[in-house]
Amino acid sequence: MVEPNGLRETAISWLEMRTDGGRDPLTRDEIQDFEFDGEQFKLQSTQQGIRKPAGFSAALSIQTVFRRPGQERPYEDVIGDDGLLRYMWRGNDPTFPENVGLRNAMEQKLPIIWFWGVGMQPARFQVIAPVYVVGEEPNEQRFLLTATEPAADISEIDFSAHEFVAKRYLTRMAKVRVHQPVFRATVLTAYENRCAVCNLAHPSLLDAAHIVADGDEKGIASVVNGLAMCKIHHAAFDRYFLGVRPDYTVEIRHDLLEEVDGPMLRHGLQEIHGQKLMTVPKVRQDRPQADLLKFKYDEFRTAAKLDVV
Ligand SMILES: [Zn+2]
Known part of the structure; x- marks a missing residue:
């Protein structure tokens, strides 16, 4: 035919x-x-x-x-x-x-x-x-x-x-039409369409966050440099309101912990301080790489004016 x-x-x-x-x-x-x-x-x-x-x-x-x-x-x-x-x-x-x-x-x-x-x-x-x-x-x-x-x-x-x-x-x-959508889909698939921090399960409210930024030479477009995150946790992570230790413990910047405000601040951010990531990929090779988390976490400590550990 x-x-x-x-x-x-x-x-x-x-x-x-x-x-x-x-x-x-x-x-x-x-x-x-x-x-x-x-x-x-x-x-x-x-x-x-x-x-x-x-x-x-x-x-x-x-x-x-x-x-x-x-x-x-x-x-x-x-x-x-x-x-x-x-x-x-x-x-x-x-x-x-x-x-x-x-x-x-x-x-x-x-x-x-x-x-x-x-x-x-x-x-x-x-x-x-x-x-x-x-x-x-x-x-x-x-x-x-x-x-x-x-x-x-x-x-x-x-x-x-x-x-x-x-x-x-x-x-x-090539970046916009191929590499970014492939990175997003790979990360969301590995996390079964859930936010790593809060477990929210609506793909349209989720992003694939880069651990080390895209522009950095370590910022590879691989699932090991990604975290599935809802929009608010992604923004908080990028702007150093939220840090993730290499052992997957979530930290919230100390000045935010003292602030008094509505439910988004209280439940969405303050209450997750000290908790582990709720979702990581089932397959070990897909999980975030410790040295990349450490790199980003050091930046978080610096931004939060804490000593780098
Ligand atoms: Zn979330």
């Missing part, structure tokens, strides 16, 4: 709706629910990373399998200083149908879907769509992709004339 008209666009809109605008990760089963013209249509490959349905000239989707911290596969998802994302060929033969399919998607400027594993049991995927294949590095056996705004026409980006601007734009898009 040749690719039916409108299938790609319909699939991308359906995923947008099913993920609440790209926020919620989906299981394989949920992705399998997609129908086109009244029939189930498979969007995601079960075996390889690249899905090129039989008869289609261009690939439809790619996937990155979830890896626990310490099991990251090198080269697969690095953003180069050109702001482009990398995706490895299938195997090492450029003529494999899946590799040809991605090359054809590039030539035809077709949007594709990236399923990015963010958790296991069951496997969950962050959906990033559309993304575009814009180049290939045959010596490295990989493709180059961009995650521009859905509305942006990539053919209008003039890479030669405004190289610096284009690189900055692409780097920003």
Whole structure:
């Protein structure tokens, strides 16, 4: 069967709706629910990373399998200083149908879907769509992709004339559309959608807080540098009203402990002083790394004008 008209666009809109605008990760089963013209249509490959349905000239989707911290596969998802994302060929033969399919998607400027594993049991995927294949590095056996705004026409980006601007734009898009949502989904999945501090269980009120800030060189985008936190605890953590010791004990800044105010201050902050985190990931490798907590906790002590321990 040749690719039916409108299938790609319909699939991308359906995923947008099913993920609440790209926020919620989906299981394989949920992705399998997609129908086109009244029939189930498979969007995601079960075996390889690249899905090129039989008869289609261009690939439809790619996937990155979830890896626990310490099991990251090198080269697969690095953003180069050109702001482009990398995706490895299938195997090492450029003529494999899946590799040809991605090359054809590039030539035809077709949007594709990236399923990015963010958790296991069951496997969950962050959906990033559309993304575009814009180049290939045959010596490295990989493709180059961009995650521009859905509305942006990539053919209008003039890479030669405004190289610096284009690189900055692409780097920003890769962060906003790929790395930040993947980090958020990975952290929230590991914490089973609960605030580490207070256990609040509403994803729309939760963030993935970086322990060491994103801009810092230690501030890696890995679950071990993350804590799922509700909005108020996240803000309190970032602004040093709240600190977390490497043994997971929560501390509230001493001047706040003496303040008298309403229930948010009393229950939300003062009463958790000295308590342990209520939720940490079940899987040990996903838990916050002690040296990162220590780094942030020392900053908290400094900000609270206490001696650094
Ligand atoms: Zn909370």
